[in-house]
Amino acid sequence: MSAKGDGMEKSGWIIYHDGEISDQIKEKEIIGDIGQKLLRLDELKGMWLSYSEKKQLVLYIDGLGWHQLKESLSQCPYFSSFNTTCALSSWPPITNTALASMLSGVDASVHQIKSHAERSLKLSTIFDEYPGRCVYIEGERTILHTQQSALLNPRDENDSDQAVLSCMQTNLDHDFIFVHIHGYDDVCHHYSPQSRQAIDKLIWLDGRLSQLLSDVKGMIWLISDHGQHANENKGEHGSFCEADMLVPIGLRVNENE
Amino acid sequence: MSEFKLPEKQQYSLLKRAQGKAERQIEVYGCELNKYIGDLHEDDQILCVGEDGMQLLLSGREVLLPNHILICETAGDYQIIPLKDHSSSRWLKHLVSIEIRRKGL
Numbered sequence: 349m350s351a352k353g354d355g356m357e358k359s360g361w362i363i364y365h366d367g368e369i370s371d372q373i374k375e376k377e378i379i380g381d382i383g384q385k386l387l388r389l390d391e392l393k394g395m396w397l398s399y400s401e402k403k404q405l406v407l408y409i410d411g412l413g414w415h416q417l418k419e420s421l422s423q424c425p426y427f428s429s430f431n432t433t434c435a436l437s438s439w440p441p442i443t444n445t446a447l448a449s450m451l452s453g454v455d456a457s458v459h460q461i462k463s464h465a466e467r468s469l470k471l472s473t474i475f476d477e478y479p480g481r482c483v484y485i486e487g488e489r490t491i492l493h494t495q496q497s498a499l500l501n502p503r504d505e506n507d508s509d510q511a512v513l514s515c516m517q518t519n520l521d522h523d524f525i526f527v528h529i530h531g532y533d534d535v536c537h538h539y540s541p542q543s544r545q546a547i548d549k550l551i552w553l554d555g556r557l558s559q560l561l562s563d564v565k566g567m568i569w570l571i572s573d574h575g576q577h578a579n580e581n582k583g584e585h586g587s588f589c590e591a592d593m594l595v596p597i598g599l600r601v602n603e604n605e
Numbered sequence: 606m607s608e609f610k611l612p613e614k615q616q617y618s619l620l621k622r623a624q625g626k627a628e629r630q631i632e633v634y635g636c637e638l639n640k641y642i643g644d645l646h647e648d649d650q651i652l653c654v655g656e657d658g659m660q661l662l663l664s665g666r667e668v669l670l671p672n673h674i675l676i677c678e679t680a681g682d683y684q685i686i687p688l689k690d691h692s693s694s695r696w697l698k699h700l701v702s703i704e705i706r707r708k709g710l
Contacts, residue, residue, distance in 0.1 A: 464694075467657065467659060468657075488661060488662050488663065488695070489659065489660060489661040489662065489695070489697070490658075490659050490660045493658060493659075500652075500660060500662040501662070502650055502662045502663050502664035502667065503663075503664065503667060504664060504666065504667070511664075537694075
């Protein structure tokens with residue numbers, strides 16, 4: 349049985365998937381600008397493991413949809429320097445589910461994290477399998493229970509990113525550095541993803557990361573968990589629509605490691 | 606279930622907007638977290654842990670802001686509520702412990 353996501357179809361994209369929009373999206377065919385199979389977030393773990401002889405830094409910008417990034421790229425020279433492709437978020441497109449897919453390398457039908465209330469990831473993660481020193485840097489709260497404890501970083505009044513980026517800077521000597529950056533998602537929720545505030549936040553991140561990482565050698569990934577769509581001047585996600593479901597996966601290799 | 610003795614408990618009206626649902630007004634009863642803790646410095650960190658092991662790490666600077674972070678109670682169940690968080694993504698439910706981390710201690 350095939351079904352179509354209305355939001356996708358309206359904007360010229362059609363993703364055929366097995367069954368209703370529920371547990372598992374297994375795309376069979378995609379018609380649109382890209383004309384190729386989309387990467388999925390659960391494929392990232394295998395990619396990271398396959399490059400484990402190199403130093404890798406993962407910049408995980410929460411809430412950054414594919415279109416949101418594309419529309420801001422002309423103002424974001426650092427993010428423009430990544431070789432970026434469009435990928436498919438998890439179903440549902442929420443942080444818990446997507447993060448579980450990235451870390452475990454399987455989709456929600458296997459890891460069973462399908463809502464904000466489900467947080468116990470009982471599978472082996474990238475941190476368990478990576479053959480080197482790993483660090484997992486989070487914002488102010490744990491998102492999932494994993495064997496690898498996340499380094500938590502309290503926000504400074506309303507800004508959650510300063511402390512996270514400082515923590516990243518002090519942990520750049522690790523082999524695999526996974527950094528979850530929340531501030532952009534917060535701004536999108538509050539003002540909507542198309543707002544001036546959201547664009548400014550992305551431009552700020554672009555400049556700050558460019559400064560902090562100018563000397564870092566190895567592979568730097570730019571990823572996200574889900575996008576957002578506007579609703580009454582706010583931003584939200586969790587729907588089967590293009591804005592929520594399409595996310596960037598970018599890679600930049602700094603040579604002379 | 607842990608018990609926290611809250612001073613000067615009062616009612617707060619909040620707007621709550623759960624994912625995919627319309628915004629609604631709710632009433633909670635509690636007090637500001639800084640009043641519950643008492644001796645709190647700007648450089649402190651406050652680690653709040655939920656029954657399921659989830660952790661929320663707050664800065665003393667944020668907790669000291671007036672009318673900002675609440676500790677609330679309903680029928681013996683406690684939660685940490687940042688007042689400005691309209692989507693309730695920062696709420697920590699079923700609170701079991703609060704630990705103050707102070708530099709030099």
